[in-house]
Amino acid sequence: MADPITQPFSRRRFAHLFGAGLAGAALAPLAPGTPEAGASPLLRLVRAAAADAGGVVRLSSNENPHGPSPAALEAMRQAFGLAWRYPDEHMDALAGALAKLHGVDRGQILLGNGSSEILRLAALAFAAPGRPVVAADPTFEAILHHAEADGAGALKVPLASGYRHDLPKMLAAAPDPGLLYVCNPNNPTGTVTPKDELQAFLGQVPAKTMVLVDEAYHHYAESADYASVIPLLGAHPNLVVARTFSKVYGMAGLRCGYAVANAEAIERLQKRASFDNVNIMALAAAQASLGDTAHVERGRRENREVKAMVYAGLEKLGLHPIPSDTNFFMVDLGRDVGPLIAAMKERRVEVGRRFAAMPNCMRVTVGTRAQMQSFLGAFREVVA
Ligand code: PLP
Numbered sequence: 001m002a003d004p005i006t007q008p009f010s011r012r013r014f015a016h017l018f019g020a021g022l023a024g025a026a027l028a029p030l031a032p033g034t035p036e037a038g039a040s041p042l043l044r045l046v047r048a049a050a051a052d053a054g055g056v057v058r059l060s061s062n063e064n065p066h067g068p069s070p071a072a073l074e075a076m077r078q079a080f081g082l083a084w085r086y087p088d089e090h091m092d093a094l095a096g097a098l099a100k101l102h103g104v105d106r107g108q109i110l111l112g113n114g115s116s117e118i119l120r121l122a123a124l125a126f127a128a129p130g131r132p133v134v135a136a137d138p139t140f141e142a143i144l145h146h147a148e149a150d151g152a153g154a155l156k157v158p159l160a161s162g163y164r165h166d167l168p169k170m171l172a173a174a175p176d177p178g179l180l181y182v183c184n185p186n187n188p189t190g191t192v193t194p195k196d197e198l199q200a201f202l203g204q205v206p207a208k209t210m211v212l213v214d215e216a217y218h219h220y221a222e223s224a225d226y227a228s229v230i231p232l233l234g235a236h237p238n239l240v241v242a243r244t245f246s247k248v249y250g251m252a253g254l255r256c257g258y259a260v261a262n263a264e265a266i267e268r269l270q271k272r273a274s275f276d277n278v279n280i281m282a283l284a285a286a287q288a289s290l291g292d293t294a295h296v297e298r299g300r301r302e303n304r305e306v307k308a309m310v311y312a313g314l315e316k317l318g319l320h321p322i323p324s325d326t327n328f329f330m331v332d333l334g335r336d337v338g339p340l341i342a343a344m345k346e347r348r349v350e351v352g353r354r355f356a357a358m359p360n361c362m363r364v365t366v367g368t369r370a371q372m373q374s375f376l377g378a379f380r381e382v383v384a
Contacts, residue, residue: 057374059365060350062187062217062328064250066302066368068285069295072251075288076281086276090283097290098258102230107263110270113277115216115244115257119143121269122179122240122259126210127152131178136165138357140187140214143179152178158357163191163322167201180205183214184229185221188355188363190324195227202229202236210265212240216257217326219248219296220303226325230260237262240269245282247327248299249289254282303327307366313376317383322361328352330361333383337362340382347378 068076082090095109102109112118123146127133133147137156144154155173160166165182184193198213205211213229230241240261246252256278259269278286289295307329314321314331321331333340338354340362352363364375 055348057349057367057371057378059328059367059371059375060352061252062247062326062352062365063252064247064299064327065371066299067250068254069249069289069292071288071292071295072249072285075284079280079284082280082284085280087278087280087283088276090280090287091276091278094256094278094283094287095258097287098260101290102260104230104233104260105263108233108260108266110259110261110266110273111278111283112242112257112259112273114246114252114255115214115242115259116142117273117277118240118242118257118259118269119181119212119214120146121272122181122210122212122242123147123150123152124272125268126212127178129153131176132174133179133181134170134173134177135181136170136183136186138188138355139181139183140216143181143212147179156357159186159189159191163189164197165193167193167197171201171204177209180209180211181214182211183216185217185226185325187217187326188328188330188352188358188361189322190217190326190329191322192221192223192226192325194225198227198229199232202232202239205236205238207238210238210240211236212242214242216242216244216247218243219300220327221325222300222304223323223325233260233262237264240265245286245289248296249286250299251282251285251289254285255279256282256286302368303366306369306372309369310364310366310372310376313372314379317380328363328365330358330363332358332361334360336360343382344378347381349375349378351375 091111095111096106098109099106119142123133123143127147127150129151132153132155133143134155134157135144137158147154157166157170157173163186170180182193184198185191202211215228218228229239233239240259242257242259244257259266307324311321319331321329336359341351341354344351355361366372
């Protein structure tokens with residue numbers, strides 16, 4: 001086998017390292033005096049890859065271990081020379097491409113530094129003291145933290161049967177909600193809120209209450225009950241949809257997401273955004289990713305196949321993971337998962353955190369086949 005330190009540095013190798021999530025870590029500046037501080041970034045990159053061989057299996061953040069499309073890696077390489085420039089034209093180009101993709105006007109797209117930024121802007125723009133954010137419990141909590149920090153407050157409504165959002169209860173939870181947050185498919189349960197229920201709900205929400213549907217896991221959803229609400233934007237001026245390049249596009253470390261909404265809602269969000277909020281590397285990678293539909297298909301297929309393999313392994317242990325429309329799943333272990341999460345970590349497998357609303361359920365990201373075999377090995381020991 002080639003020595004990883006002396007192996008020639010090919011584009012494919014760089015792609016592999018990016019895929020392993022190592023490039024960023026290796027290229028990060030080191031404090032003066034650390035043994036590696038004098039080494040070239042390339043050498044550090046390669047050493048980090050070698051060091052990773054005995055590393056941790058990270059299944060805690062719903063990342064995509066297959067990484068960005070090769071076209072995105074090549075686009076980033078070509079963009080190195082543009083690092084000195086502000087990203088204006090590239091932002092315009094990506095927003096234009098997204099508008100075309102979704103069949104909306106350019107003014108209906110706002111790019112964000114990850115979709116996390118879109119969630120923060122929505123809390124800032126649409127919630128206020130007396131006009132809280134209402135969300136499911138459990139769900140992706142970032143927006144609730146922002147609403148609390150801004151003084152608007154947040155209300156949680158338990159999920160209904162089948163881990164769908166309890167939309168009628170969410171609607172009734174506050175006299176004058178500023179923003180209703182619907183995560184579909186939902187993190188951490190991986191489940192879908194049926195499209196008919198969502199459509200009926202949008203028809204009932206008062207015009208002055210905004211609805212944010214977070215479709216971060218859109219590409220992984222395969223249930224017949226799932227549909228994106230982007231086609232409903234024309235009928236609902238109070239609807240905002242958030243999407244991300246962090247999941248199926250494998251770009252979590254680059255930070256690029258976006259909102260699709262009517263132009264007035266986009267303006268309200270944009271006023272609160274930083275100028276030039278997406279970096280030129282992320283823009284180059286995102287633009288190229290949109291052109292590589294085969295990479296998306298491959299990511300979906302691998303996720304489906306590896307998830308089925310893990311489900312079969314868990315079923316053999318008498319466990320029944322919740323059917324998932326995402327690149328992660330939850331499994332009920334019949335006892336508090338806190339100690340089990342810690343025991344997995346001791347075996348160098350990191351799984352999702354404990355969710356107070358579902359304390360017996362472990363959330364696990366679907367990694368590569370090899371990672372999931374490591375997961376199953378550690379898991380069998382831990383639950384034995
Ligand atoms: N929305 C949901 C439902 C998520 O699970 C995540 C991240 O895991 C995000 C948004 C944030 O993603 P981004 O990387 O685009 O900020």
